Amino acid sequence: MPELPEVETVRRGLAPALVGATIARVEVRRHDLRLPFPQRFAARLQGRRVLDLRRRAKYLIADLDDAHSLIMHLGMSGSFRIDDETPGHFHRASGKSAAHDHVVFHLDHGKRVVYNDPRRFGCMLLVATNEIVADKRFCSLGVEPLSDALDAAFVAGVFRGRAAPVKALLLDQRLIAGLGNIYVCEALHRAHISPLRAAGSLVTGSGRPSAALARLPQAIKDVLQDALKAGGSSLRDHRQIDGSLGYFQHSFRVYDREGAACPTPGCKGTIARVVQSGRSTFHCPRCQK
């Protein structure tokens, strides 16, 4: 499910319940997520207070009062919800079956934070807070797309000499961390760049970005910001923590719109679907060059 805007939406929804709260008890109902849980996971979390809830790329990081951090990734289908302890209070708003409620955090103020993940591609880790930056999965992450580090010079530097299609490089978390299939398709459409194009062809011989490539960083930031304002995109799993749906899916210009008219003003093209490295790419062959 979640790309950067969805993970950030989850962070903002979870923070009020989690930050400052003490974890009274943790239930792990299934241990076989993508990675096995850390040893004595529940016991190590019991009694810990949450100091902060951060995001890096598509990871959530809960800093605890024992100098460790709980790192969480939602994979494709992970989601959180907040349940009230009050007996008889049901949560139809979440629309979730309890069948895939794998982890339940019972908090001292009486609420529960529940992790649900049908496909079990998510994971949870415990890492010493001061070692996160050195952790192998974190030190290899690329720039945050909403930061100043993502600019035309940066993309020119990482695209230069690369034969792979531009879409593949934008999905590579080691270069830019946080984009996924939806927002890569959307950003490339906004920048009028074909996803099929060899990344290196957008860089001049002297290493400068082409005019099209110079548009890309802002197109990425714009689409992510627009999606954040909408609370993310809700295809099947993603909801805001209060159960309401994100609504950015209504603003997709190309994603999942095969056969529709291209929304670029003045463009008479039709959105096409192609498969790149096994995943659907949506683009307008007419205005994305």
Place this chain on the structure above:
DNA sequence: ACACTATCCTGCAGGC
């Protein structure tokens, strides 16, 4: 180093 594939897992939509 780079480009590309297969794989983990469940649920759902579409075709017959």
Place this chain on the structure above:
DNA sequence: TGCCTGCAGGATAGTG
């Protein structure tokens, strides 16, 4: 109605 196939927002190990 059911059965089958393919597809889904991610990341990684493994192949040339």
